[in-house]
Amino acid sequence: MEPPPWSLLEELGVGLDLGSVDLGYGWTKGSPRLREAVADWLGGVVDAESVVVTAGSAEANLVSVLALVAPGDTVLVDMPNYMQVPGLLRLRGARVVEVWRRPEESWRLPVWSLVGLIREARPRVVFATNPNNPTGAVERGGLWEVAQAAAEAGAVLVFDEVYRGLELEGGLTPSVLEAAAEAGAEAVAVGGLSKAFGLPGLRIGWAAATSRRLADRLWAVKDYTTISPPRLGEAVAVQVLQPSVRGRLLELNRAIVVAGLEALREALAGLPVRVCEPSAGAFALVDVDGVEDTMGLAEGLLERGILVNPGECFGVQGYLRVATGLRGRARAREAYRRLATALRGSLLGES
Numbered sequence: 001m002e003p004p005p006w007s008l009l010e011e012l013g014v015g016l017d018l019g020s021v022d023l024g025y026g027w028t029k030g031s032p033r034l035r036e037a038v039a040d041w042l043g044g045v046v047d048a049e050s051v052v053v054t055a056g057s058a059e060a061n062l063v064s065v066l067a068l069v070a071p072g073d074t075v076l077v078d079m080p081n082y083m084q085v086p087g088l089l090r091l092r093g094a095r096v097v098e099v100w101r102r103p104e105e106s107w108r109l110p111v112w113s114l115v116g117l118i119r120e121a122r123p124r125v126v127f128a129t130n131p132n133n134p135t136g137a138v139e140r141g142g143l144w145e146v147a148q149a150a151a152e153a154g155a156v157l158v159f160d161e162v163y164r165g166l167e168l169e170g171g172l173t174p175s176v177l178e179a180a181a182e183a184g185a186e187a188v189a190v191g192g193l194s195k196a197f198g199l200p201g202l203r204i205g206w207a208a209a210t211s212r213r214l215a216d217r218l219w220a221v222k223d224y225t226t227i228s229p230p231r232l233g234e235a236v237a238v239q240v241l242q243p244s245v246r247g248r249l250l251e252l253n254r255a256i257v258v259a260g261l262e263a264l265r266e267a268l269a270g271l272p273v274r275v276c277e278p279s280a281g282a283f284a285l286v287d288v289d290g291v292e293d294t295m296g297l298a299e300g301l302l303e304r305g306i307l308v309n310p311g312e313c314f315g316v317q318g319y320l321r322v323a324t325g326l327r328g329r330a331r332a333r334e335a336y337r338r339l340a341t342a343l344r345g346s347l348l349g350e351s
């Protein structure tokens with residue numbers, strides 16, 4: 001059994017006196033203390049007034065789409081991607097231009113194609129996920145090229161950075177806000193406590209903007225979505241984001257993912273599959289040699305009690321996305337052993 005996330009907080013010395021939490025509506029933009037803590041996590045490039053706290057990063061993505069994109073607007077979208085934003089953009093009636101990452105380029109953000117498209121298509125907004133889900137690729141230096149092009153074209157950059165802090169190599173991913181501030185571009189960094197921090201039940205996310213004016217456009221939409229962030233979540237989030245706590249929490253989560261990835265590699269050795277090494281995040285894409293119908297493969301695995309995402313969910317047929325963030329080494333090893341046994345049956349006909 002996986003220990004509940006709360007035990008992790010106890011380990012870190014984070015407590016919550018329920019009696020002291022005011023359960024009226026909170027600040028609709030998020031409490032000043034939490035907005036300051038988020039601004040600090042983002043390296044102080046923006047101030048607390050430019051941060052809007054949301055119910056999870058999913059809400060930050062939603063308000064970004066609703067506030068910044070009108071029907072018929074041209075927008076660029078990083079692909080493959082967590083599919084919330086592409087889906088919302090279609091619902092909004094935007095003209096969506098997909099910008100595809102390629103396996104032969106280690107799934108890196110195709111910076112030069114993106115810059116070219118920003119110049120040619122003059123999009124209203126560019127949406128990307130960095131570190132990327134599902135590929136685990138991280139873009140660093142290229143952010144400055146993209147921000148420069150966005151500044152020249154008047155495009156707003158909306159980067160989902162919910163996996164920032166869960167890097168397996170290369171240190172902390174720069175926020176798009178750093179590059180945008182230097183280039184004079186407008187940008188929104190979406191983040192939250194669900195992924196790198198491993199606390200999705202708090203439902204705390206945020207959208208941080210390069211200016212207070214831009215943040216206020218997002219805030220105005222939030223009145224129509226959830227009014228104010230969850231106050232219990234906010235009370236814990238303020239403590240979790242203190243530098244001494246967040247550093248230890250990120251270290252713990254990184255150790256979980258590193259061990260998970262190692263166990264996955266070991267379990268899959270000898271099978272006709274290749275683990276695409278992620279640079280960040282809590283997933284690995286697994287290239288399944290010679291198999292086109294990974295949806296069918298994943299359905300077969302599900303019948304055996306094993307849940308992995310088929311690449312078809314992200315537009316990358318032929319791959320499986322496997323979670324690496326299982327807590328407990330023994331638990332992770334057992335899960336991947338079962339996955340490997342099932343794959344051996346499906347791919348090699350061994351029972």
Ligand SMILES: Cc1ncc(COP(=O)(O)O)c(C=O)c1O
Nearest residue numbers: 056057058082133162192194200
């Ligand atoms: C890239 C990305 N953004 C946003 C979300 C939504 O997360 P939450 O609303 O829990 O912060 C997810 C969840 O899987 C995700 O992978």
